[in-house]
Amino acid sequence: MKSLRRQLPPMTALMAFEAAARLLSFTRAAEELGVTQAAVSRQIHALEEDFGLPLFNRLHRKVTLTAQGQALAAATSNAFGLIADAASDLRQGSNDDLTISATVAFSHFWLLPRISEFSRRHPDTTLRIVSQDAMPALDQGDVDVAIRFGEGNWPNVQAEKLFDDLxxxxxxxxxxxxxxxxxxxxxxxxxxxxxxxxxxxxxxxxxxxxxxxxxxxxxxxxxxxxxxxxxxxxxxxxxxxxxxxxxxxxxxxxxxxxxxxLGDASLVPKGGYYVLVPAKRRQSQALQQFMTWLFESHSGT
CATH class of the missing domain: 3.40.190.10 (Periplasmic binding protein-like II)
Structure with a gap:
């Protein structure tokens, strides 16, 4: 099997192509990368010579992607996105901060009365509690874990059921x-x-x-x-x-x-409380410790 270095085009050229493909402009890509427009054009031309096919249609005052360029743009965008996510996770994993999102009622009546026990177990972890009824965008990296009531079918998250209710x-x-x-x-x-x-x-x-x-x-x-x-x-x-x-x-x-x-009548609602974490993000040690504590602490409640 050939090494990746021999199979992959130069990284500088790929970065220039990704920016130009995303922005559909050599000039704007050059501004983003801090280089000249001519440098971006040379990098993309080198890629096209390497592949033996055009990646852009050069039109009057604009460029568009060819079919082959669209395929390469999708691949580079996904690959660079995964690398960026991994780098972000590694940076987050180097500290002991943990951001938890829960609804106002759940934070007020369940989480906050119990969270001091977690802090006693893990005093080096700095907690940030975000009380909001709206579902946060977990893929944006601002929240590490969310607790919500539902049926476990949120997109792009890993959902683990915590408990039911009455x-x-x-x-x-x-x-x-x-x-x-x-x-x-x-x-x-x-x-x-x-x-x-x-x-x-x-x-x-x-x-x-x-x-x-x-x-x-x-x-x-x-x-x-x-x-x-x-x-x-x-x-x-x-x-x-x-x-x-x-x-x-x-x-x-x-x-x-x-x-x-009052009385004995009660109703079991559909759904339950779920713990939600981003589907593609590496879990930090602080998050793993919080998940362990969370599932242990509810057993007696």
Whole structure:
């Protein structure tokens, strides 16, 4: 087998070609590479002589790729992209920074109350928690790992299921004093039901939850409406009414007797919580340690 050095064209020529093919301009490629337009033209001409075929169509005031040029452009773009990703991963792997993205509710009620245990185990790792409901672009390198609720079918990521969830009504202990502890779903409709605005189609709201138990609703539900789930939970903690508790999010509050569950009715939502990492990025030691801790820590919750 021939060595790669003998099979590959000169790297300088390939870099000039990749820039010119991406920008469709010898002049702009020269500006990007910090060389003259004549130097770029010479490099590409040398490639065309090596291959024995044209890579560009030279038109009046512009260039376009030939079919062969398009094939080489796709190959060089992919190859340089992989090298750039590997270099970025190696640089990231040389430090102990870790950026974690989770929804506002998951960060607030599940992750942040537990993350100190990870920091105690790995004090040299600097954590950055990004609380955002929108899904981050993991392929851009700004986020190392994300935790999201869904069905595991996000594109261009490796998704590993963390756990499922359970949804049931909750209220404050003081509010519960005036209620039947075995309050059936059909009686909830006459109580103040706290809800929030959710853009996620997988999120279960009151109408869907009640409908699952055969309770139909007409018109607007009685009770406070909040912008975010965290606000709905704090309104519930302050005795404003009843909201739907997602067990993984409110379990600690129930254990602390700050919230109480009403009745036995519960609904298992579709999907679950997933840990997402970029599909083609090498995992740093800090990320591997976080993944290990994450799956160990949920076993008791």
């Amino acid at each position: 949804v049931f009504p909750v209220c404050s202990p003081e509010f519960a004093l005036s209620l039947d502890p075995d309050l059936p779903p059909e009686d909830l409709i006459r109580k103040p039901l706290i809800s929030h605005e959710a853009d996620d189609p997988m999120w279960i709201g009151w109408i869907e939850w009640l409908s699952h138990f055969g309770v139909t609703t007409t018109g607007r539900l009685k009770g406070m409406r909040c912008s975010f789930y965290t606000e709905a939970i704090y309104a519930t903690l302050n005795g404003q009414g009843i909201t739907l508790g997602w067990n993984r999010l409110v379990g600690d509050l129930i254990d602390q007797n700050r919230l109480v569950r």
